[in-house]
Amino acid sequence: MKTINKIRTRFAPSPTGLLHIGNVRTALYAYLFAKHDKGDFILRIEDTDRKRSEAKYEKDITYGLKWLGLEYDEIYKQSERLEIYRKHAKDLLEKGAAYYCFCTEERLEKLRRQQQEKKLPPRYDEHCRNLSKEEIEKKLKNKTPYVIRMKMPRNRVVEINDLVRGKVEFNTNLLDDQVLLKSDGFPTYHLACVVDDHLMKITHVVRAEEWLSSTPKHILLYEAFEWTPPKFAHIPMLLSPDRKKLSKRHGAVSLSDYRKQGYLKEVILNFMLLLGWNPGSKKEIFSFKEMIKEFSLKRVHKAGAVFDINRLDWFNGYYIRQKDLDEFANLCIPHLEKAKLIHKIGENKFEIIDTKEKVYKDFIKKAVALEQKRIKKLSEVSNFLKFFFSGKLNYEKSLLFWKDMKDKDIRNSLEISYKKLEEIDKDGFSAKNIEAILKKAVEENNLTNGELLWPLRVALTSSDRSPGPFEVAEALGKEKSLQRIKEAQKKIL
Ligand code: GLU
Numbered sequence: 134m135k136t137i138n139k140i141r142t143r144f145a146p147s148p149t150g151l152l153h154i155g156n157v158r159t160a161l162y163a164y165l166f167a168k169h170d171k172g173d174f175i176l177r178i179e180d181t182d183r184k185r186s187e188a189k190y191e192k193d194i195t196y197g198l199k200w201l202g203l204e205y206d207e208i209y210k211q212s213e214r215l216e217i218y219r220k221h222a223k224d225l226l227e228k229g230a231a232y233y234c235f236c237t238e239e240r241l242e243k244l245r246r247q248q249q250e251k252k253l254p255p256r257y258d259e260h261c262r263n264l265s266k267e268e269i270e271k272k273l274k275n276k277t278p279y280v281i282r283m284k285m286p287r288n289r290v291v292e293i294n295d296l297v298r299g300k301v302e303f304n305t306n307l308l309d310d311q312v313l314l315k316s317d318g319f320p321t322y323h324l325a326c327v328v329d330d331h332l333m334k335i336t337h338v339v340r341a342e343e344w345l346s347s348t349p350k351h352i353l354l355y356e357a358f359e360w361t362p363p364k365f366a367h368i369p370m371l372l373s374p375d376r377k378k379l380s381k382r383h384g385a386v387s388l389s390d391y392r393k394q395g396y397l398k399e400v401i402l403n404f405m406l407l408l409g410w411n412p413g414s415k416k417e418i419f420s421f422k423e424m425i426k427e428f429s430l431k432r433v434h435k436a437g438a439v440f441d442i443n444r445l446d447w448f449n450g451y452y453i454r455q456k457d458l459d460e461f462a463n464l465c466i467p468h469l470e471k472a473k474l475i476h477k478i479g480e481n482k483f484e485i486i487d488t489k490e491k492v493y494k495d496f497i498k499k500a501v502a503l504e505q506k507r508i509k510k511l512s513e514v515s516n517f518l519k520f521f522f523s524g525k526l527n528y529e530k531s532l533l534f535w536k537d538m539k540d541k542d543i544r545n546s547l548e549i550s551y552k553k554l555e556e557i558d559k560d561g562f563s564a565k566n567i568e569a570i571l572k573k574a575v576e577e578n579n580l581t582n583g584e585l586l587w588p589l590r591v592a593l594t595s596s597d598r599s600p601g602p603f604e605v606a607e608a609l610g611k612e613k614s615l616q617r618i619k620e621a622q623k624k625i626l
Contacts (some may be wrong), residue, residue, distance in 0.1 A: 140172030141336050144198075144205070145326065147179045148190035151387035152197040154440075155341065155371040155379060158405040162368055163339040164203045165406075165428035175333055176205035179326070180212045181319045197388045201398050202421060209333065211325050211545070216335055219322035221328045221358070222281045223314050234261040234282045235272050257282065281314040283323075283354065287406035291349040296366040296430045303349035311350055323347060323422070327354040335363050339430070341368045366382045366430050369409050372437040379440050395468055395511025400448045408438040431565045446509045453505060458498050460544070465501045465514045470517030474522035488524040499608035503600040521609070526595035526617065530624040535587035540625050541590050547625075549574050551618045554606065562611045564603040571603070592621035 142163040146156055167174045176198065180186035191210075198205065211218075225231035234257075237306060245255050262284065265292050272279070288304040313324040320328075330351075345367045355400040373383040385391055391401060403419050411432045412419075419427070453461065466483075475483045482492040482537040500521045504514050520526060533543050553574050557566060576584050593614060599605065606614045 135270060137338070140167050140170045141175060141334050142167040142172065142339055143175040143330070143333065143335050144203075144338070145177040145179050145329075146194050147182060147185075147322075148187060148194060149182060149185040150190055151389050152190075152194045153387055154386050154391065154405075156402075157197070157201070157388050157401065157407060158371065159339065159341055159368060160198060160296050161201075161402060161405050162366075162410070162428070162430075162433065163337075164337055165424055166366075166430055167339060168425045169428050172336075173206040174203070175210045175335070177329060177333070177598065178208070178210045178212075179322065180210060181322065181325055183212075183317065183319060186212075193389060194389075196394075197355050200392065201388075201402060206239050207333075209329065211320070211329065214325075214329070215318065215320070217332070218325050219314065219318060220327055222320070222324060225283070225313065225354075225357055226281065228357060229284065229353075231281050231283050232262055232310075233273070233279045233544055234265070234310075234312075235264075235277050236260055236447070249291075259310055260316060262310065270498065275613050277340045278316045280316050282310045283311045283313050283350070285350075285359075291352050293348050293365060294346075294347075295345070296364055297369070297433045298342075298345070298367055298435055301345065302346075302532055303346075303355070306351070308350060308353075323354065327351050327358070330363055331355070331358070331360050332531050336461055337366060337430075338363045339368065342370050366432055366433065370437040371408060372439045374441060375530045376437070376439065383440075384442065393512065395464075395513070395530060396445065396449050397452050397464070397511075400445065400452050403452075404445050404448050408440060409433055453508060453511070456505075458502055458505070460496045460500050461505055462494060464511055466497065468511050468515050469497070469518070469522070472519070474519065485522050487522060503604055503608055520594045520596055520599070523595075525620065528591065528595035532595070532597060533588045533591045533621060533624065534581045538584060538588075542584065543625050544622065546580070546585050546592055547618055547622050549578060549580075549585060550592075551615060551622070554611065554614055554618070559611050562607060564607040566602075567606050568603040588621065589618070592618050 144156075144160040144163050144307065146152065146160075157419050164174045166172075166284045168220065170350065176195070176597070178191055180191065195208075222231065226233070235614070236257075240260075241257075244258055248255055261282070286305050291303045293301045293303070295301055303478050311323055312321050314320055329335075348365055348367070352362055371379040373379045379386060386396070387400070392398075399421070402421065402424065403417075405418065406419055406424055406428070410428065411434055413432055456464065466477075470477065472557060473486055475485055475492075475497065478491065483492055483494070483497060484490070485492060500518050501514055503521075506516050508514060538546070550571065554567065557570060571585060571589075572582075574580075575582055578585070586602050588603070590599060591601055593605045593609060609617070
């Protein structure tokens with residue numbers, strides 16, 4: 134097998150915030166593109182902004198990728214590679230492709246202000262571009278602080294053949310003499326990115342469209358180093374439904390927010406896959422394997438992709454319902470624990486925090502089964518099933534009333550339910566049996582369904598929005614169900 138042309142992509146986030154959902158898509162596309170061809174996927178932490186980079190964000194990135202199953206083959210951290218960038222900046226100086234700039238912050242600030250007043254775009258005025266050798270040496274000797282700037286070639290057109298956007302041209306006269314090495318000795322994004330993509334043998338740079346305007350600078354840097362540039366694929370912007378760039382204003386934007394709300398990792402992957410990539414068919418549900426097999430950059434479209442939360446919820450509901458009960462319970466348990474309803478005390482054993490009762494996982498399975506068909510997000514289980522893990526329920530008496538029932542009607546209704554449930558054998562205490570027996574009781578007593586079942590449901594759940602009373606009774610078990618009816622009766626003495 135030939136290994137020379139092995140595809141290598143990278144994901145290069147800056148750890149200056151929680152992993153953004155848009156970046157997740159970039160990572161996914163870069164990953165899929167590499168893995169489709171059995172290539173390598175590299176994680177590069179771009180932490181050269183010393184003020185804004187934080188270790189906790191780096192952790193959030195690596196944790197997020199791991200959670201999603203986007204495993205990287207290699208990992209690098211730019212702050213550990215400073216010498217490499219410095220050396221390459223010096224190389225550019227020697228080649229005449231870069232120059233020392235000794236301009237002070239004050240001078241640059243003044244320049245910016247002047248440009249602003251004239252409504253010109255901010256831009257370096259090339260003041261130090263042509264300093265004499267002597268001047269430079271003198272300043273260096275005096276330890277005058279400096280940055281290294283790129284000597285942008287002028288009067289040229291740089292052409293990019295982007296794998297998504299096609300041919301894009303840039304006039305070099307519009308490009309600033311970009312800072313490559315900052316005065317603190319740290320590289321800027323542009324220098325570090327180009328040096329690393331080259332040294333890490335990246336064959337395809339897959340990144341968000343917002344970086345397209347940086348690409349001509351990068352191409353010119355490759356040229357200055359006399360390196361062959363990688364191929365570029367700029368993937369479309371993620372938009373909110375109002376077609377503006379997706380930002381915090383539109384709700385959650387970090388992967389960890391979505392994880393905490395209980396979106397499944399399969400859903401994030403599947404949903405992101407389709408936000409910018411067209412499968413070329415009506416197929417919507419993709420397993421991880423299928424994604425790797427079918428993904429190609431050719432089907433990534435240019436137009437911005439609208440992030441529709443309703444569609445995300447639809448996917449989440451769909452995947453939740455595909456889970457077998459045991460796995461679904463495993464996914465719900467952390468949410469129940471976080472809501473302080475239960476905590477784990479042993480293998481498959483839990484304590485209900487409110488009542489100190491010890492229960493097995495089966496009990497939890499019965500509870501979450503009640504919601505598996507209805508919820509959109511895992512975190513909802515803690516709210517909807519709170520009644521399940523509570524001792525004494527707390528609710529207003531008025532909730533028990535169905536339509537214009539009076540106290541005596543409620544008393545009668547609960548009395549019937551109690552008796553009927555009491556008569557059922559503990560082993561036969563199934564939703565099906567309970568339903569048959571209570572429906573019969575409705576007829577025998579000349580009641581409506583609502584008159585018998587509404588007060589019962591409220592007694593069992595303290596809620597007017599809950600799964601049906603038969604399923605709830607079964608899941609609670611005979612003893613607890615009877616006990617709850619009794620509690621309700623006490624409210625209407
Ligand atoms: N560090 C840049 C970012 O935060 C990387 C851009 C690129 O992929 O070149 O997105």
